[in-house]
Amino acid sequence: MKKTALVLVLLLAFGACIGLFAACEPKPDHEHTWVNGVCTQCDAKYEIVDYVSQLKLDENSATKKYTTNSNFVRMYIDGDTTHFNVPTTADHPDGVLKARYLAVNTPESTGQVEPYGKVASNYTKKKLQDAIANGGAVLVESDTDDGKWNNDSYGRTTAWVWYKPEANADWRNLNLELLQEGLGFGSDPSSNRYGEKCLAALNQAMQAKLVVHSGVKDENYYYGAAQEITIKELRTNFEKYELVKVAFEGYVTSSYDGTSYVQQYDEEDGISYGIAVYYNGSASDIKKALSPGSHVRVVGTAQDFNGTWQVSGLSYNIINTKDPNNTIRLDTETHNVEPMELTIDQFNANRTVDVVDHTAEGEETVYVPKTYPTHTLLVGTTVKMVNLIVDHTYTTPDGTSKDAFTLYCKDSSGKEITVRTEVLFKWNDQTQRSELVTADEFEGQTITVIGIVDWYNYNNHNEYQLRILDYKNIVII
Ligand SMILES: [Zn+2]
Incomplete structure (x- = not known):
């Protein structure tokens, strides 16, 4: 064997020994940098004491x-x-x-x-x-x-x-x-x-x-410019969010004339909180995203619109659905959102719910019980009332809502509620209007209605009522 070959063999053997030594003694050449219990440099795991x-x-x-x-x-x-x-x-x-x-x-x-x-x-x-x-x-x-x-x-x-x-x-x-x-x-x-x-x-x-x-972002949280809140928080602390950009999730119950109604069920309170979401009626993409049955994330500005709270000025960009500042449809399914069924008594009864107390100091969110007439909590929510007796009716004679009508209803014990409609049409099929719906049809009848709770303040009227957007939502029993 030549001298050079021998040296080479020795060198190789030496190298192998070094390699083996290193493998047996994994002494890190660095301070571990832990993120979620794993070192970002060497994949070592933090030994968690239980x-x-x-x-x-x-x-x-x-x-x-x-x-x-x-x-x-x-x-x-x-x-x-x-x-x-x-x-x-x-x-x-x-x-x-x-x-x-x-x-x-x-x-x-x-x-x-x-x-x-x-x-x-x-x-x-x-x-x-x-x-x-x-x-x-x-x-x-x-x-x-x-x-x-x-x-x-x-x-x-x-x-x-x-x-x-x-x-x-x-x-x-x-x-x-x-x-x-x-x-x-x-x-x-x-x-x-x-x-x-x-x-x-x-x-x-x-x-x-x-x-x-960890310093790692929560992958299910939206880190955008908007304040992440629930619809309940928006409804029970509206003053805090007026003119503020907010974001929330919910289900669209109905759409009418450039406004969609979005609601979110609150398990603790046993009711759904709703809000009107206004968009430009001509924008077909956003209209599609906010169609009834959609599960949506809404990002927009909270506003007081003639005494009714709504979210408008929606951020929407169909291209960039990952943008946290975007209003988006969260899945492609059409969800069936059951309306909350309640009586006139329940509609008017007081209800105590825990709401965020923004006057409290310190970092932790504090809740205080607050009592509201139930109907004020339900503005924007879709509800169902059965067995209403139509006492008398009124049809708007002129103006922009000409032919819309009002059904003054009572329950079996004489409690009253006002059911106001938009201008309603019967449809031949999904696309063809056939005839105007008139109040005569319901005079003296017993009906079941599905409507949106609405605060009506117009011409000295100031009351909570049900608003009907579609003929199919008034059914004669
Ligand atoms: Zn390490």
Whole structure:
């Protein structure tokens, strides 16, 4: 063997040894840069300590506890708030414990919407729902063991929420789990019963840069110029948004003359909140996007139009559907939106709902109960009323709404409601008008109507009424 060849072999062997050495000892030549628990430079994984499995529930402690495995959750609100059905006591006189999770503050998902708000909300709901569905259980615990439930300044009970994923599993503390998973920020995490574990879990999530700490954008959140809100928030805090660019999602119930009505169901309140969305009637693309049955994201400016709130000045660009400042149709399906059925009494009855309190200070969104006549909450919403008796009628004799008519109706106990129509036509087929609909047809009849709740303020009239846009929405029984 020649000398040079020998040197080459030795060099190769040496190189191989170095390679082998490096493979065995993966000592990084860099400080790991964590994003969502993975190093962006070398794919190493952050070793997450499972504090949740270390924390045990003492079922015999002196803290207050409620548990049951059926009919316990009354309402899932968001990531850090859940309402529970509990026995009626002085602490919870209406039998509802509105639990505000201790130690954690998840991003908002009701009222105002923040990045990862829906992610946190869905996480909490799924954990509790699955526990109940899979034979596990849910338990709410007070922080102190002095025999008291503690409330925050808004009347919500500050609490620990535990769940058993299945019958024989250990209890898991959901407050701690939310912190550990990076689904919330700390809310005074160390000054409570499980403070040490909460603080450790929060610090770990911040180090590993999980979810809300990641600096990564929430792919389901629109980062645009508009304020992301719910229609309920718009309707219950309109003054705050007047002339502001807002964005919300909802279902189109009907369209008429350049205006579409969009509504969004609110699970907590059990009603749909609606809003009129005005667009340029001649723009066929946007008209198509806002056609009845569409699930849409609307981006536009909130405005007071003669006392009726609407969203107009829509941003729309059919080319760029990914633009967060765009009004878009969210899917291609046509959804069937069932109108909310209610009686005249229910229409006029007072209803108390929790609304965002914008006078409250601090970062967290605070809700306050407010009472409204139901019809004021339902303006812009499509509702159904059955068995209305048409007492007398009126037909507009001239002007732009000539031949539109009004049905003055009563229910069986004499309660009154006004049903006002647009100029209605019968149709030969989908495209051919045949004849004008007149009020005579309904005089003295009992009818079922589907209409939009409308505030009518014209010529000294000032009342909430139902507005009918289509002949097919008045049916004689
Ligand atoms: Zn690394």
